[in-house]
Amino acid sequence: MCVRYLGLVLLAWLPGLLQAQMHCSPPQLTRGYFVPQQEKYNHGQTLTYSCDTGFKPVVEGWWAKSTCQNGDWTHTPNCTDISSCLPLAFENGKYENAQRGFYNNQETTKIICDDGFDTKLRSGSIQCSNGTWFPLPVCERNINACDKPGEIPHAVIINQELKEVYSHNSRLEYQCENGYTAGQANYGGAITCQDGSWTEPQSCSCSRSDEIQQNACKFTETL
Template sequence: MCARYLGFVLLIWFAGVTHAQNENVCRAPVLNGGYYVPEKETYLNKAELTYACDSGLKPVVEGWWARSRCEDGNWVHKPQCIDQNACLPPTISHGKYDKAEDGWYKERYSILVQCDDGYERKGNSRPRCRSGTWSPLPVCERRRDSCSEPPKISHAVIIHQYKEVFSAGSEVQYECEEGYTREGNNIIICERGQWTAGPTCNKSSADQGHSASDTDVQPEGGDRRESGAGSGKQPEGAFCVMNAARYAHYGLAAAEPENMWEGQDKYFSCIARDKYIRVRCTNRRLDFTRCCDGNEFQSFPDCYRFGESY
């Protein structure tokens, strides 16, 4: 009985292993107008084959022969033989165009080339495929009024996506490290190939020896007028307390309350993924923008506009 049961278990295990292996193997490719070696019915994972094409045709990659590899049940790249006058996708540094679904373009087909932000096109915007080559191809050159990456500031990060080149008029925003206070404008602008002056991030006074007592801690909500009436003690640093739970209707994600100093701007996470809200402490009250992501902060002025105060 035990031997029969063990044999049944081994049979199921062997069948499962065989199925998993079969999922990774590749079937012989269908190659119209060409031939390949070695010629098999199936190929193991990571196995390679080499193929070439009949007269008047060529592989879908550079060269008169090509290699393809079996990767988890698929051929990378898929072996194809195309007309010798067809064109392969061109390489245009800092340029983009519509990609062909099959990975190649018929003769006399034209593409529209556009340059990345901060670059300008030199030459024909619509190159055409002629006898297997593109004629003529444009180039994308960096504009003179564009800017390199923003300057690095100690104890600060930039909340926008990294790029090597920014077009004229681009804005980026700095955020100081926790425990540091910003001095100066936290938004810089690319003007005539140069960035405007940025902020500095200095160690906060509260982190330089000031030990907060119970009377220094502000009430939830940020308005200092709600704190311990009659104590007569002014907080030395924090004038507002940002309590995400109290302002959840703005879309704020749950977080521990944080002290903010007069004139300070900070970004807090929103419930929506990859979105943030800008909060400012002004005259002992909190001002809020709406929740925006990094691209929206760069593109939409409303993301910097404060609404109601509390």
């Protein structure tokens, strides 16, 4: 009887506890203001904030929104000095260190380009100057990079995530399907990116010797 009563109490108590955990407390926002101002915010509720003169939100624009999600704000409302810089989104690269919410005036940071891309910046660094990054981060494709390789009949690329661009000297291994081999007693091979082109792969040939098996290979090739 006691156990049943305790179970009923828990069933009545847990939803309230979970709902309370999903609430957000109002953010502590200095040098700015937000609406609506409430004692607590429900899951999914959004507030809007702006900053005092000489400051700006830590996201793009002179005003910003943040939403209560499972007890936390989608970004912590914050106002930073107007001379600071927000991180830039740029293609085919990233910041060397973990990206921060904002960077102070005159602060520098390095960028790293993705595989197959190079930066034209001499030092690889960009600097925040009165709210603007200089020079702008750009990652350009290397002239010796390769596109993703073409199809190799009866084979699949192994141990490598397929990408759109590969750097010079990138090496990809492939494995032939069951019943096929590439070369003498090998089940696969490798191709290498050399000066913008992939080396020629060894063909995956039928390794079965008797007539029935050979016919099975021929049937597979017609599919």
